[in-house]
Amino acid sequence: MDDRVEDIEIQLLLEALFQRYHYDFRNYARASIKRRLRQARDQMGFASFSALQEGLLHDPARLPRLLDYLTVQVSEMFRDPSYYRAIREKVIPHLRTYPSLKVWIAGCSEGEELYSFVIMFREEGLEKRTLFYATDINPDALDAAARGIYPLDRISAFTSNHRHSGGKSSLSDYYRADYGRAVFDKSLRDRVVFSDHSLVTDAVFAEMHLISCRNVLIYFDRKFQDRAIGLFRGSLARKGFLGLGSKESLHFSEHADAFAPFVRDEKIYQRHEQ
Amino acid sequence: MIASAQANGASPTPVTEAVVIGASAGAVQALARILPALPADYPLPVLVVVHVPADRDNMLVPHFAATCRIAVREAEDKEAIRAGTVYFAPSDYHMLVEPDRTISLSLDPLVHYSRPSIDVLFDSAADAYGPALAGVVLTGANDDGAAGLKAVADAGGVALAEDPATAYSPAMPRAALDACPAARSMSLDQIASFLAALGGARPS
Known part of the structure; x- marks a missing residue:
């Protein structure tokens, strides 16, 4: 051909x-x-x-x-444990100062990152004051995220990641094994809104305190990357946080000036005061 | 496409504009014979995939930055590919070349149990550079890179494989030679001088 x-x-x-x-x-x-x-x-x-x-x-x-x-992007819970450790140790102390919180997991695919955040926020006592938005463009992936069922053979990696992320509980507290599958507890979804949303064609929908969008931008060209980052910029509250994947950064972006590195090695940024 | 007429004026010979290298078991020793041999004014980019365990810090960049005469860096997503620079794929990411000759990283599934995968780099680079590409498969214990090297040759590029007889681990270059009959088998030192001479008209 x-x-x-x-x-x-x-x-x-x-x-x-x-x-x-x-x-x-x-x-x-x-x-x-x-x-x-x-x-x-x-x-x-x-x-x-x-x-x-x-x-x-x-x-x-x-x-x-x-x-x-x-x-569809197969990920792991607590993938890159040092990222979650940085969120837990450096970002969460700031988030504690707010009476209510909004967290956006953008491009959540089948939900591994979402459940990681909900579990971490429960461990830190912040879950009940937080609303999580989990968005993706693929309705089937969103359905899978809303089911929260993963093959049991992936759990050992999730468990090890969770431990290395500074997890304060046992991951097994949150799921039950069922015929080769790990079924995550539905209470983890009490504070989650699942929604069909495109970073490329849709608009800002709420004001966020933390946006985590990991390993989504690498699939975009620069133009789409800038569009998405502009959306994050417009969605973040004053001094809100943005976390990207370990090989993603803002430094090629036209919106770079709107953010300051907060934990540089973990690609966690903070929105400047306006 | 940049092309230069051959000395005899017959068919045009494409000038090579980029080099891709894949290596697995024994990679560091093999690359140590090749990359430091490239001159300081080397006019081509060199993109390298080495199979490294995902959870291991990638020590290739500091190691080769200290021994090479040209720049050595870990590839960043969407960066423009520059001449005279060695780019290593970050561990646990595929490295691809886009048609506009920038680098993309991806977390797509493992290929031949590997991420980064040599095939993924070579396929995308063959698309982007066509005949202006040289691909090299070095030592390794699996068959990643075989299909990729064939893609390089099919696009009209230069295909090389380390001589399995002298490779630290012969399986990977042997698989590449089997899949890609157009590929030439060379010792590490031959590969080093071949690549060092590239960049002007292609040596015949």
């Missing part, structure tokens, strides 16, 4: 996805999206991206499966 032809097909497929279903992947980092699309094409049984495009345009039932290929 001529590479140029493939690039044209991908461009057209992403355009079709946007025009027909309003999912905008046109400014996703192209090299990653191409790998994912190749996988989708092969595993969904299409001979070419053009054929996949036709199938998608004429049959909306194919959309969820394609979205899974394009968006």
